[in-house]
Amino acid sequence: MLDDFDYLTPRSLSEAIALRAKYGDESTYVAGGTNLLYLMKREVRKPKYLINIKEIEGMDSVSYDDKTGLTMGGLVKISDLQRSDVILTHYPILSQCAARIASPQIRNAATVGGNLSQEVWCWYLAEGFNCWMNGGKHCYAPAGDNRYHHSVTGGYICMAIHPSDLATSFAALDARVDVVGSGGSKELTVEQLLPGYTKVEGRLKQNILRSDEIITSVRIPPPPEGSRSIFLKYAARESFDFALSSVAALIILERGVCKDLSIFLGGVSTGPYRSTKAQSILRGKKVSKSLLEEAAQNAFSKEMPLSLNAYRIRLTNELLLEALTELCSPLL
Amino acid sequence: MRKTETVNFTLNGNPVTAEVRPNEVLSELLRERFELTGTKVACDEGTCGSCTVLVDGRPVYSCLTLALDCKGKKVETIEGLSSKQGALHPLQEQFVSSNSSQCGFCTPGMIMAAKSLLDHEVDPSKEEVRVALSGNICRCTDYSRYVDAVLLAAKQMRGEGKRSRNA
Numbered sequence: 001m002l003d004d005f006d007y008l009t010p011r012s013l014s015e016a017i018a019l020r021a022k023y024g025d026e027s028t029y030v031a032g033g034t035n036l037l038y039l040m041k042r043e044v045r046k047p048k049y050l051i052n053i054k055e056i057e058g059m060d061s062v063s064y065d066d067k068t069g070l071t072m073g074g075l076v077k078i079s080d081l082q083r084s085d086v087i088l089t090h091y092p093i094l095s096q097c098a099a100r101i102a103s104p105q106i107r108n109a110a111t112v113g114g115n116l117s118q119e120v121w122c123w124y125l126a127e128g129f130n131c132w133m134n135g136g137k138h139c140y141a142p143a144g145d146n147r148y149h150h151s152v153t154g155g156y157i158c159m160a161i162h163p164s165d166l167a168t169s170f171a172a173l174d175a176r177v178d179v180v181g182s183g184g185s186k187e188l189t190v191e192q193l194l195p196g197y198t199k200v201e202g203r204l205k206q207n208i209l210r211s212d213e214i215i216t217s218v219r220i221p222p223p224p225e226g227s228r229s230i231f232l233k234y235a236a237r238e239s240f241d242f243a244l245s246s247v248a249a250l251i252i253l254e255r256g257v258c259k260d261l262s263i264f265l266g267g268v269s270t271g272p273y274r275s276t277k278a279q280s281i282l283r284g285k286k287v288s289k290s291l292l293e294e295a296a297q298n299a300f301s302k303e304m305p306l307s308l309n310a311y312r313i314r315l316t317n318e319l320l321l322e323a324l325t326e327l328c329s330p331l332l
Numbered sequence: 333m334r335k336t337e338t339v340n341f342t343l344n345g346n347p348v349t350a351e352v353r354p355n356e357v358l359s360e361l362l363r364e365r366f367e368l369t370g371t372k373v374a375c376d377e378g379t380c381g382s383c384t385v386l387v388d389g390r391p392v393y394s395c396l397t398l399a400l401d402c403k404g405k406k407v408e409t410i411e412g413l414s415s416k417q418g419a420l421h422p423l424q425e426q427f428v429s430s431n432s433s434q435c436g437f438c439t440p441g442m443i444m445a446a447k448s449l450l451d452h453e454v455d456p457s458k459e460e461v462r463v464a465l466s467g468n469i470c471r472c473t474d475y476s477r478y479v480d481a482v483l484l485a486a487k488q489m490r491g492e493g494k495r496s497r498n499a
Contacts, residue, residue: 004354037398038377041395108392
């Protein structure tokens with residue numbers, strides 16, 4: 001059973017932000033609640049006031065325009081992404097990605113904004129260990145069980161991966177995240193939003209959002225002409241589980257040459273990980289099987305596995321090769 | 333104890349009212365107040381699917397759904413599936429006749445997830461059924477009988493094939 005709390009339902013952004021200011025640290029925003037209520041049931045999070053942002057108008061639709069691209073409200077559900085025709089037509093990568101998030105029931109509740117601002121995933125955190133994310137001064141992962149949920153590219157203080165699949169895809173598509181808080185509105189890239197670990201308002205956090213900020217929408221430019229994109233995810237189980245590794249890639253091919261590309265890896269680092277080395281191996285080159293293999297072997301610029309998770313580097317190499325081979329299949 | 337709030341919603345086709353605490357989840361409201369114990373609670377944290385009910389026609393985990401969020405919504409549970417005369421829904425018939433349950437604890441959730449699929453798709457593929465059931469965990473069987481039962485129920489609802497012998 002959940003501990004007692006008050007449930008406040010503002011009708012506008014300004015009202016929500018004012019409530020957050022009024023109740024401060026004892027309050028938190030909630031939309032789909034699939035992450036928050038889970039942690040509350042485990043008594044890892046104990047807010048006294050839940051500010052329900054689901055009734056705020058104008059944040060639950062998906063629209064597409066040939067010039068400006070795709071706009072999704074922060075309250076759009078993951079299952080809405082799966083069902084959206086414009087997404088299926090213009091951004092099949094997002095349909096693939098949405099279909100691999102958690103389970104159908106979770107997708108019917110969880111939102112785009114919530115997926116991006118969810119907490120990091122680590123079983124020490126979820127079990128209520130006194131770790132950095134739970135107010136302590138220790139990370140249990142390096143000396144403990146780090147097989148599934150911890151960074152293979154190093155980290156700062158907390159080693160937990162950021163589990164958002166959408167973040168990985170959004171980053172590859174060069175998305176912009178719109179955020180509104182008491183300090184006004186701002187536009188962030190996904191890398192800016194999820195920089196790994198950072199201090200916000202004196203507290204260690206996994207995203208750059210200040211406590212009163214709400215993700216109002218995500219915008220994605222129109223797909224570049226001639227581009228192809230893909231999202232692949234490997235998890236212990238096909239549904240429910242977070243990625244052990246995922247790849248989101250977009251490539252522009254012109255007469256057999258890779259004109260431009262963007263590769264992001266998910267589930268392997270403290271935020272979406274840009275595969276800079278693989279990108280530079282491919283950019284401007286004529287695509288061949290051996291070149292794709294070389295790029296896939298260089299998925300990471302720096303590999304810093306913990307004691308038990310080096311296998312996820314090899315897993316990522318394979319997954320990246322599969323993704324690149326599929327994207328370049330007309331040429332091979 | 334925080335103050336309660338009145339929630340009006342439709343439960344299995346009937347308008348109902350309840351005084352709800354903010355920290356009450358839908359599974360508690362259904363089981364403890366409406367005494368609809370067909371909805372099972374196993375993990376109680378959104379990782380197993382046994383508490384699946386439909387809200388506005390879509391499956392959700394009732395253990396992770398706040399009762400207050402059901403204001404004005406249409407909630408369907410396993411108890412709403414059979415007809416008023418007590419005739420089983422084709423899904424229930426096929427789950428019975430295919431012997432797909434062992435302990436049966438996951439069955440109501442599994443059936444509700446399948447019902448949402450069949451309400452939206454009269455002729456689903458095997459893969460679509462697998463995906464629709466992918467948020468429900470069974471710890472006894474191998475899932476293949478559930479998938480077969482759903483496909484048979486879909487067939488029965490389209491008026492093809494035989495009704496099961498338990499009908």
